[in-house]
Amino acid sequence: MKLRIHGVAVLTVLLSLSAVAPAWAAPAPVSTVIVDGVISPVTLRLIETSIVRAKAGGAQALVIQLDTPGGLERSMRAICQRLLNAEIPVVVWVGPTGARAASAGVFITMAAHVAAMAPATNIGAAHPVAAGGGTMDKEMSKKVENDAAAFIRTIAAERGRNADWGEKAVRESVSITEREAVRLKVVDFVADSIPDLLIKLDGRTVKTSQAVVTLATRDAIAKPIEIGFRDRVLAVITDPNVAYVLMMLGTLGLIFELSTPGAILPGVIGGISLILAFFAFQSLPINFAGLLLILFAIILFIAEVKVTSHGVLAVGGIVAMALGSLMLYDAPEVGFRVSWRVLVPTVALTAGFFLFALTLGVRAFRRRPLLGVSGLVGQSGVARGALGPEGQVSVHGEIWRAVADRPLPDGTPVTIVDVQGLTLRVVGSDASGGGTR
Numbered sequence: 001m002k003l004r005i006h007g008v009a010v011l012t013v014l015l016s017l018s019a020v021a022p023a024w025a026a027p028a029p030v031s032t033v034i035v036d037g038v039i040s041p042v043t044l045r046l047i048e049t050s051i052v053r054a055k056a057g058g059a060q061a062l063v064i065q066l067d068t069p070g071g072l073e074r075s076m077r078a079i080c081q082r083l084l085n086a087e088i089p090v091v092v093w094v095g096p097t098g099a100r101a102a103s104a105g106v107f108i109t110m111a112a113h114v115a116a117m118a119p120a121t122n123i124g125a126a127h128p129v130a131a132g133g134g135t136m137d138k139e140m141s142k143k144v145e146n147d148a149a150a151f152i153r154t155i156a157a158e159r160g161r162n163a164d165w166g167e168k169a170v171r172e173s174v175s176i177t178e179r180e181a182v183r184l185k186v187v188d189f190v191a192d193s194i195p196d197l198l199i200k201l202d203g204r205t206v207k208t209s210q211a212v213v214t215l216a217t218r219d220a221i222a223k224p225i226e227i228g229f230r231d232r233v234l235a236v237i238t239d240p241n242v243a244y245v246l247m248m249l250g251t252l253g254l255i256f257e258l259s260t261p262g263a264i265l266p267g268v269i270g271g272i273s274l275i276l277a278f279f280a281f282q283s284l285p286i287n288f289a290g291l292l293l294i295l296f297a298i299i300l301f302i303a304e305v306k307v308t309s310h311g312v313l314a315v316g317g318i319v320a321m322a323l324g325s326l327m328l329y330d331a332p333e334v335g336f337r338v339s340w341r342v343l344v345p346t347v348a349l350t351a352g353f354f355l356f357a358l359t360l361g362v363r364a365f366r367r368r369p370l371l372g373v374s375g376l377v378g379q380s381g382v383a384r385g386a387l388g389p390e391g392q393v394s395v396h397g398e399i400w401r402a403v404a405d406r407p408l409p410d411g412t413p414v415t416i417v418d419v420q421g422l423t424l425r426v427v428g429s430d431a432s433g434g435g436t437r
């Protein structure tokens with residue numbers, strides 16, 4: 001009987017241990033990714049890839065560290081849609097200290113399952129603006145504003161956030177600090193760092209597109225998602241300034257190759273640069289009027305190389321290039337414009353290059369020809385043997401067949417007066433009109 005009691009007790013203990021054993025297991029990791037800069041199609045690709053990789057890697061949540069001045073509306077909407085339909089919890093942390101979530105960043109932050117901010121950060125100023133930085137008519141402005149306001153209200157309602165403040169951020173461009181954001185229920189809490197964020201996330205229950213999930217992040221490991229080489233390269237070349245410089249570099253390289261056939265290296269560099277530039281333009285909001293002006297400038301520069309216009313085509317190309325550079329990107333955000341610090345030196349260097357080439361061309365045009373028939377006429381030579389009147393003369397180290405106007409002795413200086421095929425017609429240029437050496 002005692003053995004049976006002891007056996008039951010041991011079995012009970014083992015069952016108890018098996019029941020609590022999962023609690024001893026290490027919690028699933030939390031994936032993290034940094035989104036820093038203007039919201040663009042590259043940002044959309046990064047966030048989509050991060051969600052997929054976080055889920056595939058068994059992460060219990062994805063933390064997006066956000067610092068953005070805003071970006072493209074279409075990219076922002078696609079990101080929000082992806083967050084609203086995410087299969088795992090997505091946390092947006094506006095950080096580190098000094099970061100901001102402005103314009104499109106407001107929508108992305110409010111679309112997250114959990115939103116947090118670091119100390120000394122701010123969020124707001126989400127009023128829509130016209131593409132290209134221009135002004136919309138009153139009716140169109142109202143339509144765009146109402147559309148953005150409705151979108152942020154539905155996001156806020158879905159995530160249980162302050163919809164009234166979200167609409168105010170759209171219509172009045174208000175902006176608030178992290179403490180005000182917590183008080184107004186725009187974000188959930190303030191976290192000093194990623195480790196502090198994980199501690200404060202622990203025990204929160206969120207609803208994903210698949211299930212209700214309770215986070216256990218207190219002892220979880222934060223695993224940064226490594227950005228692939230392709231994405232890093234794409235992020236670099238899709239910077240508006242880099243894409244613009246690549247296009248200009250490619251243009252100069254091809255023009256130099258056309259003007260100096262056989263140089264090869266400028267053509268290779270120019271071709272690669274142009275291909276990279278056009279690849280970047282696929283992810284950037286390009287204004288085709290600006291692009292056409294730059295292409296027109298290229299045509300004018302090539303024409304200047306081939307046609308003597310005394311600089312008219314080159315000046316026209318410089319003007320077209322400057323205007324096209326200003327109009328190249330069709331977006332109002334500062335991050336989607338060519339910086340003046342890049343635009344001015346680039347146009348100046350391009351202008352200087354063509355003015356320098358033009359100056360050399362004018363000098364070459366004025367210089368006496370050195371080759372061909374016209375280059376030989378008037379040149380001096382020396383008779384190699386007696387000319388009676390036929391013979392040979394030496395001109396700049398070359399031996400030519402020559403016919404003189406009269407017999408001339410060996411070594412007589414001669415002047416070329418005409419060229420007939422490969423025969424030179426010469427006259428004696430000695431003071432006596434002939435004679436011996």
